[in-house]
Amino acid sequence: MLSANIQAGSSTRGYTDYVSRSWSHVLPAGNKRGSLDRIAELAGRYDIVGLNEADPGSLRSGFTNQTHYVAQRAGFDYWSHQPNRRVGGVASSANALLSRLEPREIIHHPLPGRISGRGVLMGRFGDGRHGLLVAVAHLSLGANSRASQLAFIAELLHDHPNAVLMGDFNAPLDRPEVQALFRNTRLQPPECVVPTFPSWRPQRAIDHILVGDGLRCSGACAMPAANSDHLALSLELDVPESALD
Template identity: 55%
Template structure:
C-alpha cells in the first residue's frame, strides 16, 4: 500500500518556494502533468494507493481529475475520489483511491473542523471478522481540529475486521491527539519513524500507514522521488488467514 500527499502535482523544493511558487496553487502548468506521469510510474507496482491533495478538476490542474488520470496512467482498474474543498473553480482538493481489486463499499465522511474541507474516504473489502477496512484521511493543521478528527476516525474504525488508516496526519504518530484513536480502536503506532516532510530535507514523520493488531507489516519505507512537498510512505502488509467456515 502507498499513501501520498501529491500537492495537486506541484513539486516544492524549499520553504521559499511556498512564496515564490505560490502561483502553482492557482494556475496549471505542464510540469504538473509531467510530475503526475512520474508518480504514475512509481505507484503502478502497488495494490492500493491513497491520495491526499489530488485536484478533482479545476483551473490549477487544467480541469483534469488527477485521481482518474493517475488510475488510467498507472493501470488501476478501480478508483474513487472525495472532493473536500473547492475554491471558486480555481482549486478542488480531494482524497483519492486507486486499487487493483474492486471494493465492496466506498463511503465518504466529512471530518469535524471549524473550517470545512477535511474528509475521510473509507473503503471496505469483505464482511465480518475477515473484512478489511481502509480509511484515507488528511487531518487539519490545528491541534484542536486534529484531536476531534482523530476521535471521529476512532469511532469509524471500531467493530470487527482488520483496519488500516493512511494519510497525511500533520502530526507524529505518538502525538497526544492520536491517543484517543489508539484507545478506541485496535490500530497501533508504527514501530519506526518514516520521515516524510519536507520532501527536500525530511525531518518530520507526519504521513502514516497505521494497521490493527492482527495485520502484519513486512516493511515500511518512503519513496524518495515523489514530486510534491511530501514523500510518499509505503507499507507491505500481510493479512491473517481467512477463518474457516467450518
C-alpha cells in the same frame, strides 16, 4: 500499500518555493502532467494506494481529474475520489483510493473541524467486522480540529482488527490526539517511524499508514512523490484471506 500527498502535481523543492512558486497552486502552469506521470509510475508498483491533495478537476489542474489520470496511467481498474476542499474558487483537493482489488463498498464521511470541508474516504474489501477496511484521510493543521477528526474516525474503526488508516495526519504519532486514536481503536503504533516532511530534508513523520492488530506489515519506507513537499510512504501488508471474503 502506498500513501502519498501529491500536492496536486505541483513542485516544491524548498521553503522558498512556497512563495516563489505559489502561483502553481492555483494556476494550470508548470509541469503538473509530468509530475502525475511520475506519481503513476510509483503507484503502479502497489496494490492499494491512498492519495491526498489530488485535484479532482479544477482550474489549476487544467480541469483534469488527477485521480482518474493516475489510475489510468498506473493500470488500476478501481478508483474513487472524495473532493473535500476548495481553494479560492480556482483550486480543489481530494482524497483518493486506487486499488487492484474490487472494493465491496466505498463510503464517504465528512470530518468535523473548525473549517468544514475535510473528509475520510473508506473502502471495504470484505464483509463484516473482520473484513479489510481501508481509510484515507488528510487531517487539519490545528490540534483541536485534528482531535475531533481522529475521535470521529476512531468511532468508525474502533472494533475493526483488519482496518488501515493512511494519509497526511499533519501530526507526529506522539501527539495526544493520535495517542487517543490508538487507545480507542485496534490500530497499532508502527515499529519504526519514517520522516516524510519536508521532502527535500525530511525531519517530521506526519504521513502515516496505521494497521489494525489483525494485520501484519513490514518494510515501511519513504520515497519521493514526484516533486511534492511530502515523501510518499509505503509498506508491505499481509492480509488474511478471510479479511477479503
